[in-house]
Amino acid sequence: MIYFSTKTQRALRATEKILVQLSVLSALVVILNSCNNSEQPTFTNRIAPIIYKNCTPCHRTGEAGGYSFVTYQEIARHADLIAAVTKDGYMPPWPADTAYSRFCDEFVLTQSELEALQVWAKTGAPLGDENTIPKPPDFFVDSTHEKPDLVLKMTESFFIKGDNSDKFMIAKFPYEIANDTFIRAIEFVPDNRKLLHHMNGHLVSYPEGKKKNVAEGQHLVEMDMDTDQVVIYKQLGLQNDDGTFPTLTPSVINYLPGVISTVYPEGIGGYRMSKKGAFLLKDLHYGPTPVNDSDQSIINIYFGNKPPKRPTNELILGTLGVSEVVPPLQIPPDEVKSFSTEITTTEKISLLTVNPHLHLLGKSFKSYAVKPNGDTIPLVRINKWDFRWQYFYTYKKPVIIPKGSRIRAEATFDNTTANPNNPFSPPRQVGERNTSMRTTDEMFQFIITFLPYRKGDENINLER
Ligand code: HEC
Structure with missing residues (x-):
């Protein structure tokens, strides 16, 4: 046992008083806060911004999520389902642990956002003040970013045979533009998100006057590890007209399931883009499927104003x-x-x-x-x-x-x-x-x- 001197005891009693007062105060703060939070969450005052930031990027026409969550009606109709999938952590998908490290554009709900979604569903998904309905963000079909400057589509649709085997392809996306320019960002948009597992894209640049027809050759070739690369490159018609090979900038774009392309601030990354060239998508990997399917993916290009200053490694x-x-x-x-x-x-x-x-x-x-x-x-x-x-x-x-x-x-x-x-x-x-x-x-x-x-x-x- 520890004995305190009377002086210390008096001091302790005083502290106790202050503590009691403090706890009364903090209880008050809690009540006040809960008053604040217990304001009925409506679509207008609380829910719309949560959904637009964390769900709508993938849940709209052309995106992977299936359900479209853009209008109040679309979202309210599925309020219970939204409450359920967020509560069990299935949506929004963000595997990285935010307690360990933080990243840009996280799809993550705070505890209070999660609770608001639950309460909103339980109270019948009210709209709230219809004069202040937030406008959905501007989205572009087939892009997670702003409107692309150039869209390249796989020239032919790839028929995926339903024979339960993996397919590895190389695809060529030839292009011809008016002038040499700079690329600020490249976005790969898979058409068949279910089967497309991987892609590693390179940029082929033809020097001035070295290639007449960029579209020459096959645009889709099976990747065969046993076949010499040069043979495949020739099948794809990649060579310059004089038979030499053009410059290839490796790994300008990558794709894995769920990937959203990275856009760095101007000055970081980026590439030079010659008037004539092609994107060469290697390791284009489709997973096995028992039923026939197809893919016709696209590449979005965003032009830059300045030469790339700091290439990324x-x-x-x-x-x-x-x-x-x-x-x-x-x-x-x-x-x-x-x-x-x-x-x-x-x-x-x-x-x-x-x-x-x-x-x-x-x-x-x-x-x-x-x-x-x-x-x-x-x-x-x-x-x-x-x-x-x-x-x-x-x-x-x-x-x-x-x-x-x-x-x-x-x-x-x-x-x-x-x-x-x-x-x-x-x-x-x-x-x-x-x-x-x-x-x-x-x-x-x-x-x-x-x-x-x-x-x-x-x-x-x-x-x-
Ligand atoms: C990064 C893309 C992405 C984001 C962000 C996202 N989803 Fe999804 N969501 C999907 C995809 C893809 C599916 C299809 C199923 C799958 O592959 O898991 C899906 C499926 C669903 C389903 C259907 C579940 C079922 O059982 O059929 C619901 C409901 C849903 N999402 C709600 C949400 C809500 C609510 C949010 C935001 C809080 C959200 N999603 C955010 C991509 C996304």
Whole structure:
């Protein structure tokens, strides 16, 4: 037991009084607050902005969500369903843990937004003041961004045979424009979002006078690992008229399930675009399907006003990348197993965007950097892997990683029957297989996009 002197006891009693007063005050604040919040949420005063920011980008004509959530009627009619899918966390889809790191354009509801949606549904989805209905944001069909300057469509629709096998194609999107220009951003819009799993796009630029007919050759060719690249490039008619090959700028655009293309502020990234050229979509991967289907995807181009000042760099850790997966990526049946991969930075970098990539056995993912002084920089954490949402996550401001830091990624795979996405029943040994990217084989990749550090990078605002 501890005895206090009378003086201390008096002081304590005084403190108690203050505490009681404080708690009365804070109780009052709570009541006041709840009065404030208990204002009936209506479409007009509360719900519309929540839906327009977190749902409508994917829930409108031409987008993946199925239901259109644009008008009050469309949204109110499904109020109960909206309340249900948000309550159980199914929507909006945002696998990255916001307690670990934050990104641009997150689809995330705050607790109070979530509650407002529940109350709104329970009270019959009221409209509220009809004179102040918020206007839906301007959306463009087939674009998540503003109106594109140039739209290229796959010249022929790809017939996907329903034979339950993966298809790997190369598609050529030739173009011809009036003048050389600059590209600020490129957006790939998949037509068949269900089957299209992956694409890695390159830019082919023809020097002045080197190519008469950019449309020459086939525009869709099966990717065959055994066939020489040059043979395929010739099939696609990519060569200059004199038989030499034009410049190819690699990885100008990537796609994975759910990906929304990245747009950086003018001056970061971007490309030169010659009058004549083509987009070459490699590793165009369609997952297996039992029924015939088709795809005719499009590419949106946004022109820039200035030459690209700071080209972005891309590095792939893990499968098919610069760093080894440890131990080698093999997951025995009925096992949950973890792997890691890491690199050490050779210069100070400004990290812009990260993309964790696993297939169907993925369970969780984490990446962080460890500075030479031992401090840890959290990069991204996905507690519950979801194959359908493999975003390229862009930081709100570049994350500065000093030279000599270790960038480390850790992934856990679940090859048991408890994993509802396990493609095999009973489970089979699954792992990396040569250069295979088949959905039923596994991959463990961490793709980072960065700039060599420049003073002031930490203050660049990457939000749109
Ligand atoms: C990034 C795109 C995206 C965003 C953002 C998004 N959804 Fe979805 N939503 C989808 C897709 C795609 C589907 C189709 C099912 C699937 O693939 O999971 C879907 C399905 C649904 C369904 C149908 C569920 C069912 O059982 O049929 C509802 C309801 C829904 N979303 C509501 C919402 C609400 C409410 C929000 C915002 C709070 C939201 N979604 C945000 C893409 C999105």
